[in-house]
Amino acid sequence: MLTNLTSKSLAGLGAVVTGGMKEATVQLSNASTKNKTITQTSFRSLYVHDSQKTAIDKNSGTAILFCGHEPDNLRTFLLDKTVLLNPGVFYRVLPLIGSAEIAVCAPLGTRLVPIGLHERSCSILPLIEPTEIHTLLYHEKERGFSFKGECHDFWELTYVERGTLHNVVDGIDYTQSQGEIMLFLPNQFHSQYAEPNERVFYTTISFSMQFRNPDFFNGHIFTADHEIKTLFRRIFEEKDFGILYGNDLILCYLKELIIRLLRTDQVEAVVRKISPESRPAIENTIIAATESYVRKNLNRPLSVAEIAESIPISRTYLSALYKKVTGESLIHFINTEKMNAAKDYIAASGHNFTQIAQLLGYNNVHYFSQTFKRYTGMTPSTYAKLYKGESS
Numbered sequence: 001m002l003t004n005l006t007s008k009s010l011a012g013l014g015a016v017v018t019g020g021m022k023e024a025t026v027q028l029s030n031a032s033t034k035n036k037t038i039t040q041t042s043f044r045s046l047y048v049h050d051s052q053k054t055a056i057d058k059n060s061g062t063a064i065l066f067c068g069h070e071p072d073n074l075r076t077f078l079l080d081k082t083v084l085l086n087p088g089v090f091y092r093v094l095p096l097i098g099s100a101e102i103a104v105c106a107p108l109g110t111r112l113v114p115i116g117l118h119e120r121s122c123s124i125l126p127l128i129e130p131t132e133i134h135t136l137l138y139h140e141k142e143r144g145f146s147f148k149g150e151c152h153d154f155w156e157l158t159y160v161e162r163g164t165l166h167n168v169v170d171g172i173d174y175t176q177s178q179g180e181i182m183l184f185l186p187n188q189f190h191s192q193y194a195e196p197n198e199r200v201f202y203t204t205i206s207f208s209m210q211f212r213n214p215d216f217f218n219g220h221i222f223t224a225d226h227e228i229k230t231l232f233r234r235i236f237e238e239k240d241f242g243i244l245y246g247n248d249l250i251l252c253y254l255k256e257l258i259i260r261l262l263r264t265d266q267v268e269a270v271v272r273k274i275s276p277e278s279r280p281a282i283e284n285t286i287i288a289a290t291e292s293y294v295r296k297n298l299n300r301p302l303s304v305a306e307i308a309e310s311i312p313i314s315r316t317y318l319s320a321l322y323k324k325v326t327g328e329s330l331i332h333f334i335n336t337e338k339m340n341a342a343k344d345y346i347a348a349s350g351h352n353f354t355q356i357a358q359l360l361g362y363n364n365v366h367y368f369s370q371t372f373k374r375y376t377g378m379t380p381s382t383y384a385k386l387y388k389g390e391s392s
Contacts, residue, residue, distance in 0.1 A: 061100025149191030
């Protein structure tokens with residue numbers, strides 16, 4: 001996981017320079033500063049200078065600093081300050097999302113050391129292997145039900161389909177709402193209850209699983225997107241109607257479900273763990289990546305789920321973040337960009353309205369016309385007449 005970059009967290013590897021690159025380079029000799037745009041998501045080599053320090057900073061985007069005394073024991077930091085790495089420290093920088101521009105002041109004699117493949121830290125690629133499902137149950141609980149609790153040496157997953165479920169884990173009460181998922185770790189005591197006047201309907205799956213980082217799920221509530229809801233449906237279809245290798249498919253679906261929880265939550269986990277003052281930089285990077293994806297794909301239908309998966313984050317998180325940062329919904333932005341492109345097509349006069357609709361991913365010209373009027377206040381034909389009148 002990423003670590004916040006402070007003098008304390010970087011101790012032994014280098015120091016944070018509060019005065020920026022200008023102050024850092026004063027301490028260096030026989031070194032020149034270069035600006036680099038980085039887009040890689042992995043690396044197979046590290047930089048190191050055996051006797052002199054190296055200064056690094058981020059100019060734009062969001063970047064991750066890998067560094068350590070040994071090539072096979074690297075720590076990861078959010079690069080949001082100027083750092084001065086000690087001699088003999090191996091290092092590399094990758095973007096968190098998309099691309100980033102960094103400044104590196106490296107002395108002459110810096111060498112490149114080949115190593116095994118390293119992925120950027122936000123890519124969660126654990127060894128996950130569900131080996132056995134113990135129970136697979138759908139519950140329809142009465143109003144105000146209460147379960148006194150249990151503790152067992154296997155995993156348990158709870159998915160709420162209707163109502164609100166309270167999970168008390170290690171003395172903490174977690175509220176799980178409709179469409180949300182929570183996992184209980186092996187040997188973790190948990191009890192459950194509902195509000196006095198509310199019924200709750202939910203699914204539980206208890207299973208054995210090999211997973212190297214169980215704490216990732218501790219106390220975490222996930223939101224199920226369309227793909228995850230589909231996986232739950234397929235699991236129960238195989239349970240009720242599956243024949244040949246149905247049990248194997250259930251295990252496969254469960255594994256995919258868990259991986260999707262991890263994959264859609266990886267950037268969100270990074271954002272939650274960094275300091276509040278550094279969080280806006282990553283949030284703005286996510287917004288920039290979102291808007292860039294929309295503008296590059298105006299020629300086809302776009303969904304929030306698809307855009308979120310390209311980053312990747314969950315659809316719910318992206319929708320909420322976009323609204324918080326920009327003040328408008330992501331759907332509104334998508335339609336606004338499409339209508340601006342439609343105006344350009346109309347002004348060019350090279351296509352009729354049906355062709356323009358198709359160029360912007362609309363299968364129905366009438367729906368395109370309705371959307372155009374909703375966002376511009378006039379129909380495409382009215383806009384075309386108005387534009388020709390203004391340009392004549």
